[in-house]
Amino acid sequence: xxxxxxxxxxxxxxxxxxxxxxxxxxxxxxxxxxxxxxxxxxxxxxxxxxxxxxxxxxxxxxxxxxxxxxxxxxxxxxxxxxxxxxxxxxxxxxxxxxxxxxxxxxxxxxxxxxxxxxxxxxxxxxxxxxxxxxxxxxxxxxxxxxxxxxxxxxxxx
Amino acid sequence: xxxxxxxxxxxxxxxxxxxxxxxxxxxxxxxxxxxxxxxxxxxxxxxxxxxxxxxxxxxxxxxxxxxxxxxxxx
Numbered sequence: 001x002x003x004x005x006x007x008x009x010x011x012x013x014x015x016x017x018x019x020x021x022x023x024x025x026x027x028x029x030x031x032x033x034x035x036x037x038x039x040x041x042x043x044x045x046x047x048x049x050x051x052x053x054x055x056x057x058x059x060x061x062x063x064x065x066x067x068x069x070x071x072x073x074x075x076x077x078x079x080x081x082x083x084x085x086x087x088x089x090x091x092x093x094x095x096x097x098x099x100x101x102x103x104x105x106x107x108x109x110x111x112x113x114x115x116x117x118x119x120x121x122x123x124x125x126x127x128x129x130x131x132x133x134x135x136x137x138x139x140x141x142x143x144x145x146x147x148x149x150x151x152x153x154x155x156x157x
Numbered sequence: 158x159x160x161x162x163x164x165x166x167x168x169x170x171x172x173x174x175x176x177x178x179x180x181x182x183x184x185x186x187x188x189x190x191x192x193x194x195x196x197x198x199x200x201x202x203x204x205x206x207x208x209x210x211x212x213x214x215x216x217x218x219x220x221x222x223x224x225x226x227x228x229x230x231x
Contacts, residue, residue, distance in 0.1 A: 025212055026205060026208045026209045026212055027208075027209035027210075027212040027213055028212070041224050041227065041228075042223045042224055042227050043227060044227070045223060045227065055216075056216055057216065058212065058215045058216055058218075059215055059218050059223075075195075075198075076195055077195045077196050077197075077198070080195075080196075095211060095212060095215045096215060096218065097211060097214045097215045097218055098215075098218035098219050098223070099214075099218070099219060100219050102219060102226065106211075108208060108211045108212075108215075110204055110207070110208070111204065111208040111211075124208070124212075126198070126200040126204045126205055126208055127200065127204075128199055128200050129201075130204075134204065134207040134208065134211050135211065139226075142226060142227070143226070146226070146227050146228070
């Protein structure tokens with residue numbers, strides 16, 4: 001189906017991949033349907049695009065690629081809400097803030113987004129007793145991940 | 158806001174099945190124990206406000222330069 005978005009224009013999406021966030025997202029509790037948009041060119045970043053609000057799209061990333069030791073304590077109730085029995089069946093992504101000075105990009109490790117891709121369910125959980133940061137700097141880790149040496153960044157800033 | 162004063166070891170009850178107990182007081186830090194059904198979400202308040210703020214910023218993230226950042230050096 002066609003989806004009109006502010007960021008990506010009109011895009012073709014697979015209706016089978018629409019994710020239902022029954023609680024919406026903190027800040028947008030009434031937006032319940034999202035789709036994950038991936039683009040090989042901008043990996044490891046992906047976008048969580050709202051179907052109900054064309055202008056709502058959040059950049060997300062798999063934090064394990066950046067921080068292999070990331071070990072969030074996911075509350076048990078989340079497994080019930082997402083209809084899974086095994087933590088390994090969940091996809092975990094964290095929200096990324098990319099400011100104009102993008103070297104200051106950060107990700108929210110204290111409130112990861114969890115997705116059950118099989119059942120098309122998702123939610124953003126605020127960890128209960130966490131030392132993880134709302135704004136963890138990721139630029140260096142991203143550059144290492146994509147194998148960049150000297151950053152090309154800074155062009156046309 | 159309802160204000161209640163509790164001593165160490167005392168608790169307050171919310172609704173039918175949520176109990177908050179003062180476990181320890183050290184200087185300006187208070188340790189609270191929360192007993193609640195598994196379905197109840199519990200987290201530090203500033204994290205909800207903080208997450209909303211971060212989500213808002215993320216939604217207005219700069220899209221430009223992403224390809225520059227993720228481009229692999231040859």
